[in-house]
Amino acid sequence: MSATSGVPSRAFTRRIVLLHSAGCAAGAAALLLPVKQAVAKMNQKSVAYQDTPKDDQKCSNCSLFQEPNACTLVDGEISPEGWCKFWVKKAG
Numbered sequence: 001m002s003a004t005s006g007v008p009s010r011a012f013t014r015r016i017v018l019l020h021s022a023g024c025a026a027g028a029a030a031l032l033l034p035v036k037q038a039v040a041k042m043n044q045k046s047v048a049y050q051d052t053p054k055d056d057q058k059c060s061n062c063s064l065f066q067e068p069n070a071c072t073l074v075d076g077e078i079s080p081e082g083w084c085k086f087w088v089k090k091a092g
């Protein structure tokens with residue numbers, strides 16, 4: 001606020017807007033934290049993961065496989081030759 005007029009100066013108003021923006025960003029990050037924790041991966045035992053294929057189904061032809069050795073659903077190192085009960089045919 002201006003010391004003489006009682007009306008907020010332009011710089012003072014801009015500072016308030018920036019502080020509110022920073023507060024909103026921090027609040028949004030805090031709200032997203034529980035969501036990130038909620039999408040934790042499943043452990044290999046709970047999905048019956050094995051490091052060998054099941055017939056023609058294997059991680060490398062599953063849509064959830066992430067090169068070179070990970071999975072969007074299952075935790076830990078995943079072999080391209082592995083398999084689990086959530087196998088989903090890769091499109092294409």
Ligand code: SF4
Nearest residue numbers: 059062065071084087
């Ligand atoms: S079969 Fe698919 S879902 Fe299962 S571990 Fe392999 S890549 Fe992940």
